[in-house]
Amino acid sequence: EDQVTQSPEALRLQEGESSSLNCSYTVSGLRGLFWYRQDPGKGPEFLFTLYSAGEEKEKERLKATLTKKESFLHITAPKPEDSATYLCAVQAAQGAQKLVFGQGTRLTINP
Amino acid sequence: ETGVTQSPTHLIKTRGQQVTLRCSSQSGHNTVSWYQQALGQGPQFIFQYYREEENGRGNFPPRFSGLQFPNYSSELNVNALELDDSALYLCASSLPGQRDSPLHFGNGTRLTVT
Numbered sequence: 001e002d003q004v005t006q007s008p009e010a011l012r013l014q015e016g017e018s019s020s021l022n023c024s025y026t027v028s029g030l031r032g033l034f035w036y037r038q039d040p041g042k043g044p045e046f047l048f049t050l051y052s053a054g055e056e057k058e059k060e061r062l063k064a065t066l067t068k069k070e071s072f073l074h075i076t077a078p079k080p081e082d083s084a085t086y087l088c089a090v091q092a093a094q095g096a097q098k099l100v101f102g103q104g105t106r107l108t109i110n111p
Numbered sequence: 112e113t114g115v116t117q118s119p120t121h122l123i124k125t126r127g128q129q130v131t132l133r134c135s136s137q138s139g140h141n142t143v144s145w146y147q148q149a150l151g152q153g154p155q156f157i158f159q160y161y162r163e164e165e166n167g168r169g170n171f172p173p174r175f176s177g178l179q180f181p182n183y184s185s186e187l188n189v190n191a192l193e194l195d196d197s198a199l200y201l202c203a204s205s206l207p208g209q210r211d212s213p214l215h216f217g218n219g220t221r222l223t224v225t
Contacts, residue, residue: 004153034213043115043201043216044154087153096167097142097205099214101153 002027006088006102013078013109021073021086021105029093033071035064036087038104044087078109115217117202123223124192132187132220134202142166143185144214145177146201154201160185189222197224 005024013019025033032051036044048057050066057064061082063074073086085106089099116135124130136143142161146154156169160179174190183204189196199221203214 036216041218043203043218046213046215049213089153096159097144097214098156098159098167098169099144099146099154100156103151103153 002090002092002100004088004090004100004102006086006105008105009103010106011108013075013107015079015109015111016077018074018076018078020075021088021107023071023073023088023102024069025071025088025090025102026069027090027092027100031091031093033066034089034091034099035071035073036089038085038087047086075107078107080109080111083107083109115202115204115215117200117217117220119220120218121221121223123225126192126194126224128192129188129190130192130222132189132200132202132222134185134187134204134217136183136185136202136204137215140204140206140215141183142205143179143183144203144205145185145187146203146216147171148199148201148219150198157187192224194224197222 003026007022032049035047038044048064053068055066061076065072085104087104089101118133144159145157148154158168159166163179176188178186199219201219203216206212
């Protein structure tokens with residue numbers, strides 16, 4: 001069974017304090033690994049798709065990396081507006097376009 | 112470009128009742144998926160529709176059913192509501208012919224069952 005585990009569950013940082021969020025996964029053939037950001041009361045907002053080990057993608061203060069077993073979301077010099085829940089999901093190579101999500105990491109950036 | 116829109120935004124129902132949630136896909140998208148998100152959890156896949164047919168289903172009982180219309184809008188129906196059905200229901204759409212395109216989510220319908 002495809003599974004995604006994210007850690008930590010919650011993370012508090014000071015503004016400017018860089019850190020990383022972890023996403024460990026098991027999947028029967030990876031079609032893609034996705035990162036989403038979710039603000040309270042809103043739907044998930046797409047950030048990145050990674051397809052193969054060694055791939056990296058960047059957007060502003062965020063950089064996502066992928067290995068065969070896990071993905072990291074690196075946050076460099078975060079700002080309070082980066083506070084949100086970050087969700088990781090995998091899509092298997094076979095079958096419908098079904099995403100299996102982790103439980104998310106709730107990130108709080110204090111000014 | 113119009114994003115994914117869902118209605119209503121909030122809904123309160125009583126155990127045993129039936130509910131219909133609605134979703135309008137992002138313009139040009141013909142694949143629609145529905146997810147259930149319990150408080151503090153990640154979204155869970157309910158089912159997906161592609162060209163008006165169910166194209167995959169998660170581990171949800173038959174009382175969860177759906178429809179997709181020719182204009183690609185969609186409905187999620189839940190019969191015999193249970194207290195555990197209280198959750199945020201998310202609709203997502205993706206680009207036609209690009210099965211690896213990312214899902215674009217609406218802001219959801221918050222369902223409370225009392």
